[in-house]
Amino acid sequence: MHSLVITVVGPDRPGLVRALSEQATRFGANWTDSVMANFAGQFAGIVHLQVPAERSDDLQAALRAIDSDNLHIQVARADGQPAVVPPRHIALALVGHDRPGIIQSIATRLAEHGVSIDTMKTHIASGAMSGEQMFHLDARLTIPVDLDTDQLQAGLEGLANELMVDITMVGGSNAAGALF
Numbered sequence: 001m002h003s004l005v006i007t008v009v010g011p012d013r014p015g016l017v018r019a020l021s022e023q024a025t026r027f028g029a030n031w032t033d034s035v036m037a038n039f040a041g042q043f044a045g046i047v048h049l050q051v052p053a054e055r056s057d058d059l060q061a062a063l064r065a066i067d068s069d070n071l072h073i074q075v076a077r078a079d080g081q082p083a084v085v086p087p088r089h090i091a092l093a094l095v096g097h098d099r100p101g102i103i104q105s106i107a108t109r110l111a112e113h114g115v116s117i118d119t120m121k122t123h124i125a126s127g128a129m130s131g132e133q134m135f136h137l138d139a140r141l142t143i144p145v146d147l148d149t150d151q152l153q154a155g156l157e158g159l160a161n162e163l164m165v166d167i168t169m170v171g172g173s174n175a176a177g178a179l180f
Helices: 016-026 053-066 102-112 149-163
Strands: 002-011 030-039 042-051 072-077 088-097 116-126 133-143 165-171
Touching (some): 016 030, 016 042, 088 102, 102 133, 149 165
Antiparallel strands (some): 030 042, 088 133, 088 165
């Protein structure tokens, strides 16, 4: 089996998921994971397919044939070796007053610790009490097996103070949860 990761971006319209799923079915692929959303009228999706090796090239060509001036499709093989040691995951939540640079600051601090962002969702909402714009981030992270989560917690705690936000981290082997 080959693993394919497909990214799709273009103006939202009915039938986009159907077009992708028809090609997947046509070539015997299994649709394993996906994340899709509409942002400002643009459809954005990421799909993980597992396809029989002998049909992989044909499926990739069929998916690329859907690509047009308005709809952009990228297909990448993702046949990495499975990890020998199971990865450690943590959940991270952040809430604070909205301002530019929050994502960059968090991404930089996580990268400094070798942490990978598996999934991340963000949105802005009015604060319940103040009505001010509050930035919300929820992420699932993979942390290196040898990373001391107390060290990561200290780094995020310092960042939370700098940004004046609340960060909650739950998971990992030596971090039951922290609010800073």
